[in-house]
Amino acid sequence: MKQPVLGLVATAIGIVLALAFISLFTLPAFNGPVAFHLLCAIPFQVMTVVIWAANPSFVAKLSQPGKGAVLLIVNLVAMAIIAPLALMAVGEGINPPGPVPSHFVIIVVPTTFWLAIVWGGWPFNMFGIDAKITGIALLIAAYVLTWVGFRVFFNYDFLQGAPPVVNLASAPHGLFNGVVALVFYVTALAAMFLVLCFDLWPLTKTPSVMQQPTLGLTWSILCVIIAWAATYIGETVMGTDPMVFLTRVTVPFIFGSIVVLNMLQNSLAAKLAQPMKGIVNTVLVVVIGQVLAMLYRFAAPMVTGALVSGPPAYDYEIWLANALLSVTFPFLIFIAAYFGMWPLAKTEGS
Numbered sequence: 001m002k003q004p005v006l007g008l009v010a011t012a013i014g015i016v017l018a019l020a021f022i023s024l025f026t027l028p029a030f031n032g033p034v035a036f037h038l039l040c041a042i043p044f045q046v047m048t049v050v051i052w053a054a055n056p057s058f059v060a061k062l063s064q065p066g067k068g069a070v071l072l073i074v075n076l077v078a079m080a081i082i083a084p085l086a087l088m089a090v091g092e093g094i095n096p097p098g099p100v101p102s103h104f105v106i107i108v109v110p111t112t113f114w115l116a117i118v119w120g121g122w123p124f125n126m127f128g129i130d131a132k133i134t135g136i137a138l139l140i141a142a143y144v145l146t147w148v149g150f151r152v153f154f155n156y157d158f159l160q161g162a163p164p165v166v167n168l169a170s171a172p173h174g175l176f177n178g179v180v181a182l183v184f185y186v187t188a189l190a191a192m193f194l195v196l197c198f199d200l201w202p203l204t205k206t207p208s209v210m211q212q213p214t215l216g217l218t219w220s221i222l223c224v225i226i227a228w229a230a231t232y233i234g235e236t237v238m239g240t241d242p243m244v245f246l247t248r249v250t251v252p253f254i255f256g257s258i259v260v261l262n263m264l265q266n267s268l269a270a271k272l273a274q275p276m277k278g279i280v281n282t283v284l285v286v287v288i289g290q291v292l293a294m295l296y297r298f299a300a301p302m303v304t305g306a307l308v309s310g311p312p313a314y315d316y317e318i319w320l321a322n323a324l325l326s327v328t329f330p331f332l333i334f335i336a337a338y339f340g341m342w343p344l345a346k347t348e349g350s
């Protein structure tokens with residue numbers, strides 16, 4: 001099976017598995033501890049795929065599906081270790097996790113992408129040490145940097161009077177409303193994917209920019225500018241609720257990017273030159289992301305039950321964001337990177 005059929009079939013399988021998995025849980029369980037734990041699995045997954053190339057030495061000699069199974073088990077073990085540590089560091093160990101620790105584990109994901117892709121593993125890969133150690137060091141740094149940024153930029157005073165699961169005494173009292181900061185940070189991740197749609201054009205036209213740490217700094221500034229423009233237009237000019245903006249614009253774009261760039265392996269516009277390739281990729285990302293978001297919107301009542309949209313609970317918005325990015329995204333990457341699209345595609349040694 002070849003691309004793009006390979007990616008489309010693998011994506012369909014991932015979506016079916018994800019929706020079946022979601023259907024096993026009630027809304028409070030899914031939006032709470034289930035999503036929290038899966039979010040704690042994603043940074044390790046990102047590190048494994050980008051830094052370890054989904055082929056660390058301890059699985060390098062294995063064929064599929066053994067290689068994928070071992071990587072998946074290791075990822076789940078890492079999740080089981082990370083989740084309680086994150087809950088203790090931010091949520092004081094209170095279960096089920098409230099919005100504060102949930103927001104923390106969400107933003108660790110963009111930080112890990114930032115260190116692994118935007119900064120290309122720099123400076124952790126400068127010392128010629130084993131990739132396994134480099135990856136673990138990067139992962140630890142992602143959580144530490146996120147914790148610092150979380151304390152500086154996120155503010156949860158608006159949760160005054162919230163249920164006991166929110167301890168405002170220990171919650172961050174940073175510079176910006178926690179929800180607004182969350183949406184901005186995740187939108188900056190969407191901007192990273194937008195740049196990837198263009199294969200880093202026009203940065204590639206300046207060789208000196210393509211070296212780290214100049215590339216990381218330039219790419220980061222570009223993503224911040226794009227995220228600021230998008231959120232300013234969406235939230236300030238158009239008056240869209242930040243959580244609605246997140247689920248109608250940001251999350252579908254990220255999900256569409258995963259399908260176009262990872263599952264379809266950038267094959268749909270492969271023959272085009274930049275910037276036309278980037279333009280076509282971006283249109284495909286928007287269309288595919290919005291179509292799949294509508295599919296999940298249609299499936300939600302059958303999978304989880306009736307969901308109420310909007311404040312104060314934002315049940316539907318939280319469900320959709322978790323369904324697409326906390327569950328389906330890692331499921332798709334498990335299929336594409338850990339299992340190498342097995343058994344749909346031939347893999348080395350299988």
